[in-house]
Amino acid sequence: MNFRLVFRVTGKTLMVLAVSMLLPLLVCLLYQEDPLPFLLAIAITGGVGFLLSLIRSNDHFFPREGFFAVALIWLLVGVCGALPFYFCGFFESYIDCFFESVSGFTTTGSSILTAVEPLPRGILFWRSFMHWLGGMGVLVLTIALMPGLGARTVHLMKAESPGPVVSKLVPKSSQSSKILYGIYCVMTLAQILILRIAGMPWYDSIVNSFATAGTGGFSIMNTSIAAYNNPAFEIIITVFMLFFSVNFSVYFLILCGKVRQALSSDELRFFLIVVAASSVLIAVNIYSMFGTVGDSLRHAAFQVASVISTTGFASTDFNLWPEFSRTLLVLLMFIGACAGSTGGAIKCSRVLLLIRAIRREIRQVIHPRVVNVVKLDGHVVDEKALRSTMIFFAAYMFITLGATLLVSVDNFSFGTTFTAVVTCIGNVGPGLELVGPMGNFSAFSGFSKLVLSLCMILGRLEIVPILVLFSGTAWKRS
Amino acid sequence: MNIIIVGDGKVGFALAEHLSKEAHNITVIDTNDDALRRASESLDVLCIKGNGASLSALREADAASADVVIAATSRDEINMVCCLAAKRLGAKYTIARVRNVEYASELSLLKESLGIDLVINPENAxxxxxSRLLRFPAAANLDTFCRGRVELISFRVREGDFVADQPLSALSHQLQELPMLLCAAEREGTDLIIPDGSFVPQVGDRLYLIGQPTGLTAFFRLLGRHTxxxxxxxxxxxxxxxxxxxxxxxxxxxxxxxxxxxxxxxxxxxxxxxxxxxxxxxxxxxxxxxxxxxxxxxxxxxxxxxxxxxxxxxxxxxxxxxxxxxxxxxxxxxxxxxxxxxxxxxxSPKMITAGQILQVVRGMQNSKGSVMNALYKIADGHAEAMEFVANDTTRHRGVPLKDLRLKKGILVAVLVHQGQIIIPDGSSSLQAGDTVILVSRDHKILDINDIFDESFMDLGG
CATH class of the missing domain: 3.40.50.720 (NAD(P)-binding Rossmann-like Domain)
Structure with missing residues (x-):
């Protein structure tokens, strides 16, 4: 392990993080709030980052350094992002701050706050801005801003970007990151403007757009989007939640004029079918609660989009819905968004690959000598990619079950315990019962909060990088 | 520039490695998953799986906007078809590796209709x-400039050689009169050295000499090593x-x-x-x-x-x-x-081929400035020797070299002025039409003007 290089990359990322804290600081000053929490956090993060970035190292970057650096950086980013919360005095312990910060960067949106509204606007802005930064990836941003990291940054991108196969848009990875961030910024800006035009105040539309763009789900209201009670906002946010859970290379292809190729993506079709089918099924199931087709369809679509995009906003308390709808939503928490988007969980492309692999296995039993390949978008999927998809799925399930056992020590009902883990590892946000859309995670013990924080990072980085951190051989010097 | 490399074998990979370091956008096409994985993991390039001679793969790689397409698969026929297809799609320049002995002699007729701009034959090169080395056995390596009128050779200093253990400036007058120059030195454990008068060669160093063949032969006679x-x-x-x-x-x-x-x-x-x-x-x-x-x-x-x-x-x-x-x-x-x-x-056939193609690519990048005639990678690729022709775009013409500020690690080794080979000293100057041979540790020299350290000149007034 080339620790010097890992530390240098970590230092650079922390410096980018410190610079990004200037924005909430500005908001603080604008609303004449106490800027001290941010000043202290910037000084500590920037100082540590600067010292680490001074380390001299060679550029011998191999996959293990990439994975190791990503895992370490995400842990440290969680620790440093928690500093403003810690200094502002609204949180009970540092573990709470860490949970909130990790929940922000991993775009989960689970909160331990019982009341959100009394918090200063700067802190609330930082919560949502963390979503925006974490959505596309802190490291992707660092690569885009600091091309001096050497040619092998592809290992970093690979470890941080979601999905079974990493597709670069253009040959240079720093340019790929710039294009991704460009698309991301433009779409965020569009949402801010549209929400503003629909009548949402500037501050709210910016903060909610950040939370939508990163598919995070922190809200500045106790009752999430339901607090606005405005169908227009709900529809706009539904549409944008779906936009941000589509693979960004689709937008790149559209920009290049290859619309047909973009729309023929198997994953995109699968995603849209799942969204449409679940919305209709839930709308039928909850029709008796709302009375009109329009209302039930709107709420069903909002909740489905919110859960499958792993955002976690709520336009109504779906914890009170019939059991069928609640179960369907929990299942959607497993599926998650498309690969290459800002969403989390298992990802549509993996689910699709698994379904096709099962189909192949059945054919293999019926025709023992048949030669069969699994295809996606008309291309044969490499057996190695297929294998890693299956291993990912198994690991995801094992971790979910193991974490459920650990959290069950707190003695809450199975519904609360299980959905809390599922929602955290899937980076969704709300679960059911105690952790439902109108509830929060404050009742859990410190130990459970740490377990859940780790689940969020495991889910965001798609497990393997974090497991590398726990492997003894990775810590050997080289 | 946008460069597509078809075939990710030894030469393809070496090219992708060198070219991506020079800030080009590289797309690699191959049918082999393992080769592509290796490239995508260690290089900053875009990998596409497919047959490089098929239009669909070339379209996916966006051959229409490619500046150079290099076909370096193991099959000559695929390379030729690949160039043809790429040219039809609109690629500006195509390079094919053709190794078959029978094709090699006949290809000049087919080149144009196949859309191949350059044929590279690594084995022949x-x-x-x-064969050059066998003609000049004393040299460990030998590269030629100005159509063979200037040669760059390397040799290792042995025990008892008179050049060892004394500064260059102290060497005999006779030696300094020879039409040749010590232009680089490789020493175990240090970076490549561009020597000056105070440089002291040691036993085991690998020295690079540039100059007229007669001068080099005379030097080896003095050294007692002429064969x-x-x-x-x-x-x-x-x-x-x-x-x-x-x-x-x-x-x-x-x-x-x-x-x-x-x-x-x-x-x-x-x-x-x-x-x-x-x-x-x-x-x-x-x-x-x-x-x-x-x-x-x-x-x-x-x-x-x-x-x-x-x-x-x-x-x-x-x-x-x-x-x-x-x-x-x-x-x-x-x-x-x-x-x-x-x-x-x-x-290394791989390095020789890569060097030839790099020279072409560098030359294309610099369409306005001075013309690059030759480029060799020396000292395991740690330095380059280049031949340029100065023209009207060359700055600081007529200024004596001693008054010029050159970037670090660059040596003006040889000037050819009106057919006369000159080993430059401080009073020599560049003229339009001169051939200039440079040795550089920097890898970004595309034009003679790149050697001048102009930030300093601007400050100086």
């Missing part, structure tokens, strides 16, 4: 390079390089023996090269080599397809006292080991 050109050569391995090399040497009147293991291949060779002695046997078998009296030949070239065998057999030949031994090795990391063991002349 390697053979040409080896006449090889009269009979022994080649191990009967591949394509051996074929090309044997036919070149044959034309020069050198007696050639080839040892090849495969009997059918031996037949082909003896049919094509009637005056060459072709032996069927294992070239790594020392009994066979002794039986054929290998020690009596004055050049030994090992060209089998295994780098390890080539180096070991090469070392054996040195032990037998053969004055000139050349080994082929594509693996760069073996070079250092071989040098340490006393085997100085190691040629």
């Amino acid at each position: 390697t053979a040409v390079e080896i 006449p050109k090889s009269r009979n050569a022994f080649l191990v391995g009967g591949g394509r390089i051996s074929y090309y090399l044997a036919s070149i040497l044959d034309r020069l009147g050198v007696r050639v023996k080839i040892i090849e293991r495969d009997e059918a291949r031996c037949r082909v060779l003896s049919e094509a090269l009637p005056r060459v002695t072709v032996l069927c046997g294992d070239g790594t078998d020392q009994d066979l080599l002794e039986e054929e009296d290998v020690a009596a030949s004055d050049a030994f070239v090992s060209l089998t397809d295994r780098d390890e065998d080539n180096l070991i057999v090469g070392l054996y030949a040195i032990q037998q006292g053969i004055p000139k031994v050349v080994a082929k090795s594509n693996r760069q990391n073996y070079g250092g080991i071989a040098h340490a063991a006393g085997l100085d002349s190691v040629v």
